[in-house]
Each structure stands twice: as C-alpha cells, then as structure tokens.
Amino acid sequence: MVVRDNYTFSELEQWLNKNRVTEIECLVPDLTGVARGKILPREKFTEDRGMRLPEAVVAMGVTGEFPEEGPYYDVINPTDRDMHLRPDPTTVRIVPWATDPTAQVIHDCFDRDGTLVPFAPRSVLRRVCDLYAAEGWDPVVAPELEFYLVDRNTDPDVPLKAPIGRSGRAETSRQAYSIDAVNEFDPLFEDVYAYCEKMELNVDTLIHEVGAGQMEINFFHAHPLGLADEVFFFKRTVREAAMRHGMFATFMAKPIAGEPGSAMHIHQSLVSQATGRNLFSNEDGSPSQEFFWYIGGLQKYIPAAMALFAPYVNSYRRLVRSNAAPINIQWGTDNRTVGIRSPVAQPNARRIENRVIGADANPYVALAATLACGYLGIKNRLEPTPECKGDAYLGEFQLPRSLGEALQLLRAEHDLAAVLGEAFVTVYTEVKEIEHAEFMKVISPWEREHLLLHV
Template identity: 85%
Template sequence: MLNRNELTFAELIQWFREQRVTEVECLVPDLTGVARGKILPRERFTEDRGMRLPEAVVAMGVTGEFPSEGPYYDVISPTDTDMHLRPDPSSVRLVPWAVDPTAQIIHDCFDRDGRLVPFAPRSVLRRVCDLFAAKGWEPVVAPELEFYLVARNTDPDMPLKPPIGRSGRAETSRQAYSIDAVNEFDPLFEDIYDYCEKMELNVDTLIHEIGAGQMEINFFHGHPLALADEVFFFKRTVREAALRHDMFATFMAKPIAGEPGSAMHIHQSVVDKRTGRNIFSNEDGSPSKEFHWYIGGLQRYIPAAMALFAPYVNSYRRLVRFAAAPINIQWGTDNRTVGIRSPIAPPQARRLENRVIGADANPYVALAATLACGYLGIVNRIEPTPECKGDAYLGDFQLPRSLGEALELLRAEADLAEVLGKSFITVYSEVKEIEYAEFMKVISPWEREHLLLHV
C-alpha cells in the first residue's frame, strides 16, 4: 500500500512501472464534481508535467453552459486563459474496471504565476484547511453518502423505478436497514467493494436506507481533502459498477417522488495539532466552548451556504417536513430530526454531524463550506441556540426553500465570501443562475396536469 502523504513524483513514476500502467487519466473536479481532464500514455505523462486546460472547464454548470456576460467575466478571462495543472501524487489510484492497466490522478489548478486557481473546488477546500492550520488546528471529517440504485432509464420524461434484484423482483416497500434487501444486489456490491479495495478507498459500513433501492455507504474519518477525493472517486466507481449490472446509480437529492431524498451527512471535529486533543472536549470530558461556538457558526451560516449544500433545483425537493431530511438549523444530541446532530460518543470522539447537505453536492465545496461555517463560529465566538430535545420537524422552516432564494443569501454573506474566496462565490453563483434559467425553460408534468384546463 502506498504511503500517500509522502509520495514524491519520482516514487509515483516508479509505482506506475510496478503496476505496469500504460495510461494515465489526469482528472480535475469541476464545480459539479464531474471529472474533467485528459487521458495520456504513461510516457507522455512522465515526460510532460505541464498539462493545461482552459480555466472555464472547472467553472461551468451541469448543462455545460457558461454565463455570456456579467461578474463571471470579472474572474474568468474572456480570452479563455489556460490553467496549469499539477498532479497530486497522494491522490493516485488504479482504475480497476479498465481493460489495460490505467491510473487516475487528481490535479490541482494553478495560474501562469503559480498561484492556485481560486474558483477550482479543490483550491477552495485547500484554502479553508489552511485557515485551520494557521490556528494550529486540523479538521477531521467522515462523510456518510446516500444514493439510489434505479432501473436503466434512457427517457428523461419517464419516472425512475427501483431495479430488479436477484429475486427477479423490484422493491415495492421501504426496507430500512434490511440485510436481505442489500443482498438482493450482492453481485453489484461485491464489485463495488472489490473496486474500492483496489483503489484503496476507506469505505466502512454499507446499509440499506429508507427508500426503495436507497443505499448508504460510510467512510472512515480523515483529513478533509483526502476524504473529498475519496467521495469523488467513489461516486465515479458506483456509477461504473451499476452500469456493468444493467442499472443506474444516482446521487440526485430527490430522484423518486414519494421516496426520501439522499443526503451526504458530514461528521466533523477539530484536533489541536500540537497536543492531538479534540478541541470539542475539555480535559474533564465535558463539551468545550469551541464545541458550542462551532455549533453557533453552523447555525449562523448554514442558511447562506445552502446553495453550496443544495446546489440544484431538485435539491430543495428533499428538504421537506417529516421526510428524513432537516428543515431547520436546530441542534441536538442523538436527535435525527435536527439539522445539526451531536452523536453519542466518548470525549475524544466528540463531533457534530451536518445533516443538511445533499448527496448531489460537490464534496470539495460541501466540505469547504461546512468547515467554513464552523471556523467562523469559533473565531467569532458565536453562541448557539438552546439544544432542541424534541421533534425539530414541529418547528419552523429556517432554510431557503428554493435555489433562487439560496443564491440571494449566498451573495449577501460577506463572511463566507471572505473565507471561501470572493472570486469563487462570484463564479459559483453566476453558474448556478445559468442553470436555474435553463430549468425555468422546462414545463413540468405538474403544470400541464393542473394548469392546462383549470386556469
């Protein structure tokens, strides 16, 4: 197994030789979390470490469109300037489903002067981690990622349906935590675990979630950048494995009407790098001031960060009352009805779980944003509201109800822009406006059903 944290470029090339790698997929995560880049012969990768891509490649929407004017071009050069890409050796993995030995490696984006491109998702997460490091802290995260398995569907006008399992039948009822329901897809999950092992992805528990065909995978805790890379690779892996078993895997927040949405719950804590102590706990094991301030930061800034946690029009269909997703920013101990949960844990493992984030969020952006909220809470000593000890679904909505509303809140929040970068907020919000405008051109079945002859 590679020692990823200390891998040099020379050791990377030696590893290529040992693995008999013939091709290298040079990847860059864009704003949506899609893998962009180039595929090179190994010899070309070894010889040419100056690969370039247009900077707009990481700054376009899910439809592939770009803004045609406005503040976007105060950040993105209208002359289509190149980014200079540098491979991160710690991110290298084999592509287990490739016919010929192939490696995949994530690249960071730099400008011609050697500075990180500030609106590239990986750059944003690095920026936030650097703020923690400057305080002598290291954030620790553990994502829980939900997704649906669905039958192949090549017609976007047709609703998605659960896939056929080994029994020859599709799920028709909810099977939360059912072992037998997971076993229906044993051949698929055997491939997924095999791929994850070959890619050295640190996946932990697999469970069947509430929805028909809905699954959840948990990751072991670690450094945010490494975990964001693992989620990025895992999404790609699950989609590929599902296709090989004649089904789709989707990370849409709300793919099936009447079924619960899919989340990316992120557990997070902060360690003092000098002492190794979890700063969320006092010496006597009680919750620290930093623990409560971190909660205060999440409560204060999550509404403004919702466009980062729930990035599409579809995302807001998940956030409804009594639907296994939060509707507010209350916090509570071992309470799954709140947006900010504190699981039962020993003092050294005290942590918070942000339950607001959707499975459709870009993992780099989501991790950067939730850590930014907590960071601001600690440095500004923001006190939280009293703990919610009842059913938070009975309370008021405290989150934006649409992407348009969320974008207004994001643009107005100067503190988040300062931490995440003003240029990133500009590019991100302008791209999301384009996506929203594209969506508004589509007439839905609901409109035809209820408005055609009734208004």
C-alpha cells in the same frame, strides 16, 4: 496501492512502473464534481508531468453552459486562457475496471504564475484547511453518503424506478437496514468493494436506507481533502459498477417522487496539532466552548451556505417536512430531526454532524463550506441557541426553500465569501443562475396536468 502524503514524483514513477500502467486519466473535479481532464499515454504523462486546460472547464454548470456576460468575467478571463495542471501524487489510484493498466490522478489547477486557481473546488477546500492549520487545528471529517440504485433509464421523461434484484423482483416497500434487501444486489456490491479495495478507498459500512433501492456508504474519519478525493472517486466507482450490472446509481437529492431524498451527512471535529486532543471536549470530558461556538457558526451561516449544500433545483425537493431530511438549523444530542446533530460519543470522539447537505453536493465544496461555517463560529465566538430536545419538525422552516432564494443569501453573506474566496463565490453563483434559468425553460408534467384546462 495508494501513495502517501510525502510521495515525490520519482516515487510516483516507481508506482506506475510497479503497476505497469500504460495510460493515465488526468482528472480535475469541476464545480459540479464531474471529472474533467484528459487521458494521456504513460510516456506523455511522464514527459509533461501535467497538462493545460481552459480555466472555464472547472467553472461551468451541470448543463455545460457558461454565463455570457456579467461578474463571471471579472474572474474568468474572456480570452479563454489556460490553467496549468499539476498532478497530486498522493491521489494516484488504479482504475480497476479498465481493460489496460490505467491510473487515475487528481490534478490541482494553477495560473501561469503558479498560484492556485481560486474558483477550482479543490483549491477552495485547500484554502479553508490552510485557515485551520494556521490556528493549529486539524479538522477531521467522516461523510455518510446516500444514493439510489435505479433501473436503467434512457428517457428523461420517464420516472425512475427501483431496479430488479437477484430475486427477479423490484422493491415495493421501505426496507430500512434490511440485510436481505442489500443482498438482492450482492453481485454489484461485491464489485464495488473489490474496486474500492484495489483503490484503497476509505469506505466503512454499507447499509440499506429507507427508500426503495436506497443505500448508504460510510467513510472512516480522516483529513477533509483526502476524504473529498475519496468521495469523488467513490461516485465514479459506484456509477461504473452499477452500469456493468444493468442499472444506474444516482446521487440526485430527490430522484424518486414519494421516496426519501439522499443526503451526505458530514461528521466533523477538531484536533489540536500541538496535543492531539479533541478540541470539542474539555479535559474533564465535558463539551468545550469551541464545540458550542462551532455549532453557533453552523447555525448562523448554514442558511447562506445552502446553495453550496443544495446546489440544484432538485435539491430543495428533499428538504421538506417529515421526510427524513432537516428543515431547520436547530441542534441536539442524538436527535435526527435537527439539522445539526451531536451523536452520543466518548469525549475523545465528540463530533458534530451536519445533516443538511445533499448527496448531490460537490464533496470539495460541501466540506469547505461546512468547515467555513464552523471556523467562523469559533473565530467570532458565536453562541448557539438552546439545545432542541424534542421533534424539530414541529417548528418553522429555517432554510431557504429554493435555489433562487439560496443564491440571494449566499451573495449577501460577506463573511463566508471572505473564507471561501470572493472569486469562488462570484463564479459559483453566476454559474448557478445560468442553471436555474435553464430549468425555468422547461414545462413540467405537473404544470400540464393542473394548469392546461383549469386556469
């Protein structure tokens, strides 16, 4: 059972009692989307209703490193002070794979004065949603999340490969939308769906994507904050289920050479709080001006937001020509070669799909960034380019080609920083620079193969 938006802490206590919970996983999503926090006995959680963690815990890179100096410490206090964490009762779920009755609750991060910590990913998404609410708009989103099942791999020097299914064989060819290929992993997906049902995750359809062992799960449309929480929970869930079946699930953007990358396509629309009408459609059912302005905002700001949509060096291996991933900011109706797609839909379901985002993106950050782009488009009345009705892969690259280039564009785009928060952009870009520097210390097999004796 999932608690609802108006749940109080006393009702949370009743929920914990009903489920006989003895332990609480107190979770905080960090910049990468990793679950940080503490595990508390039920009694301790009830007594404190929260906990403290150093504020840098949500502001480190995927390697666990921090910047040693620079603008990072204009935001992060060098005294390593604490954040005060408060549980959001609406996020409580049972941990279905735990031996003892265990709950998991996502926490928000506050400073000692009770202000949301501005660089915590959940705070950033709250900030953007508040801007929409101030305009009388409710953003509605629906993620489509791709991932790979791979054979267990304990040596990072060994390439990943497709896992063995129930037939005893691994996939060796493309199996897009194959029911039989999904059925190869029925025992795993039965557990995934059972876990999701116990957690009341808002998952819809499961399909086999193009790559060997590549799957996609779709989520029902809902409010961005709740859906970001669900994607966060789902990633934990499918990784856990996969390990229990002798394989790994990975959300890397490009885990296997020669196979398509994995995306997190996000469908988005706006609803009027006053009337409940889809603001992307006029009364006569035609596309509204807000629909076009939103696209214009995505076109203008996606290049600068790419470090948020494609956050790692590996992310840019996915964004290559003719590889089922966009290389452009063109838009089109029912056109999967563009970065910004408008699916065919009834007027009340008119929406825009951002196809640029990778599966490796932090769901809170990715949703905040794509909504920020659209928000700026409407506020600044940005007109889009003419609709692309052909193959957009035949055009030029319109996206940054590397993490370094993307970080430069993000730092230079002050409009996005104003919406997402200067503190967040500062911390994020400084952390990503550290990650990039760590990567540059590694000598790849390609370099040894082609440069060792030839240069």
